[in-house]
Amino acid sequence: MDTKDLPATSRTWFVKALPTGPLIPNEHYELRTVPLIAPTAGQILVKITFVPSHPPPLPLPADQKTGSHIAVDPTNINYISASPALAGERLYIAQRLVGESVLAGAAGVVVASCHDGFAVGDRVGGTWGWSEHVLLDVGKMKLPWAEPTRIPQDVDTEAWLTLGLPAMTAYFALMKLAGATAENCRTMVVSAAAGATGSTVVQLAKNVLGIERVIALAGSDEKCRFCREVLKADVALNYKDPDFKAQFVAATPDYVDIYYDNVGPPILPLAISRIAYKGKVVVCGAIAAYQSATDIAAIPMSSYMTICYQQVAVLGFIFTAWVEHIPEAARMLTEYAMAGKIVPVKHVVDTTIEEAHMGLNILFAGQNLGRLILRLAEKKD
Ligand SMILES: NC(=O)c1ccc[n+]([C@@H]2O[C@H](COP(=O)([O-])OP(=O)(O)OC[C@H]3O[C@@H](n4cnc5c(N)ncnc54)[C@H](OP(=O)(O)O)[C@@H]3O)[C@@H](O)[C@H]2O)c1
Numbered sequence: 001m002d003t004k005d006l007p008a009t010s011r012t013w014f015v016k017a018l019p020t021g022p023l024i025p026n027e028h029y030e031l032r033t034v035p036l037i038a039p040t041a042g043q044i045l046v047k048i049t050f051v052p053s054h055p056p057p058l059p060l061p062a063d064q065k066t067g068s069h070i071a072v073d074p075t076n077i078n079y080i081s082a083s084p085a086l087a088g089e090r091l092y093i094a095q096r097l098v099g100e101s102v103l104a105g106a107a108g109v110v111v112a113s114c115h116d117g118f119a120v121g122d123r124v125g126g127t128w129g130w131s132e133h134v135l136l137d138v139g140k141m142k143l144p145w146a147e148p149t150r151i152p153q154d155v156d157t158e159a160w161l162t163l164g165l166p167a168m169t170a171y172f173a174l175m176k177l178a179g180a181t182a183e184n185c186r187t188m189v190v191s192a193a194a195g196a197t198g199s200t201v202v203q204l205a206k207n208v209l210g211i212e213r214v215i216a217l218a219g220s221d222e223k224c225r226f227c228r229e230v231l232k233a234d235v236a237l238n239y240k241d242p243d244f245k246a247q248f249v250a251a252t253p254d255y256v257d258i259y260y261d262n263v264g265p266p267i268l269p270l271a272i273s274r275i276a277y278k279g280k281v282v283v284c285g286a287i288a289a290y291q292s293a294t295d296i297a298a299i300p301m302s303s304y305m306t307i308c309y310q311q312v313a314v315l316g317f318i319f320t321a322w323v324e325h326i327p328e329a330a331r332m333l334t335e336y337a338m339a340g341k342i343v344p345v346k347h348v349v350d351t352t353i354e355e356a357h358m359g360l361n362i363l364f365a366g367q368n369l370g371r372l373i374l375r376l377a378e379k380k381d
């Protein structure tokens with residue numbers, strides 16, 4: 001392997017301090033330049049970048065440019081949370097410590113390989129971090145999801161990311177865990193409905209399962225219009241409206257068979273107060289509480305006993321428990337997309353490695369519509 005063209009360094013984001021309140025990017029993360037070591041036996045070097053060579057097979061605009069891609073997920077903040085509720089063994093993965101690199105999804109291209117299974121030019125994805133390059137010990141990565149997954153030749157990288165973790169989460173949590181059908185669920189409510197996970201949940205519920213009444217909750221009138229017109233939700237409510245609570249009650253005269261929760265309190269206790277007898281709550285996430293451990297503790301679960309009186313099933317979902325079913329989810333989501341039943345919604349932001357952390361702020365400010373993907377500009381040497 002000729003290593004003379006490989007870069008000698010890579011810029012990578014590291015955890016600088018654990019936030020106890022709102023995330024302040026430059027206080028909690030820092031960008032460092034680290035030496036890059038050429039791969040040895042069994043290793044590959046991935047540049048977090050890709051050059052598309054095929055038009056997308058999915059109904060996505062073919063506007064790809066050369067660039068690096070980083071997927072930003074709200075839970076990235078949980079990996080470094082100092083909240084006691086999330087720390088230690090109660091978190092679903094080992095918490096990132098100060099001095100460790102930031103953990104996040106990414107996609108890129110193999111630029112050097114000492115592994116028979118991967119060739120230079122292969123496009124791959126995995127959970128690596130916010131970095132320009134990553135050296136992978138194939139088959140020996142500590143985290144199973146850090147093992148490189150080859151992106152199929154005929155699938156565009158942005159489409160692959162869009163139908164990735166959040167869309168698969170929607171598929172597993174709604175269709176498998178909750179076992180939703182048009183027969184057992186007449187009314188369903190989805191929060192963060194215009195986001196990556198929520199937009200897939202709405203479309204699976206309405207366009208695949210044929211659920212009679214799908215109610216989308218989102219943070220602006222524009223997003224609500226999108227939920228109705230593009231995702232085909234029957235009703236969409238702006239949770240920031242002053243009379244949101246009254247609107248929610250009026251929209252659920254027959255109560256709610258499934259509440260798919262992406263945000264946590266204060267919407268969660270309201271949704272539970274409207275849950276149907278033997279209804280289900282899918283606990284997928286609580287983005288409203290990720291930035292402050294005290295926020296979630298300060299909100300009274302006023303409807304708590306409804307869970308008891310109405311015999312509600314509260315179903316916790318975590319993606320890592322479903323990894324062995326990823327091929328099924330990928331196949332089914334692609335099929336639904338090809339059939340026009342779901343429109344994969346992506347929100348691509350052109351940025352630089354220096355600004356990678358800003359992606360989290362975009363999510364927390366609700367500035368994204370669908371899956372947020374950061375497309376990093378090429379480094380100018
Ligand atoms: N359990 C799992 O394995 C798993 C896997 C994937 C995702 N998740 C969870 O699913 C949720 C959505 O994740 P995603 O990746 O699909 O992100 P996303 O929905 O694309 O982006 C987050 C959205 O959350 C909304 N939001 C932000 N702050 C909020 C607040 N205080 N109250 C209500 N809504 C708020 C914003 O939309 P608005 O403009 O509508 O406010 C924002 O666009 C997160 O809680 C995430 O942790 C869980």
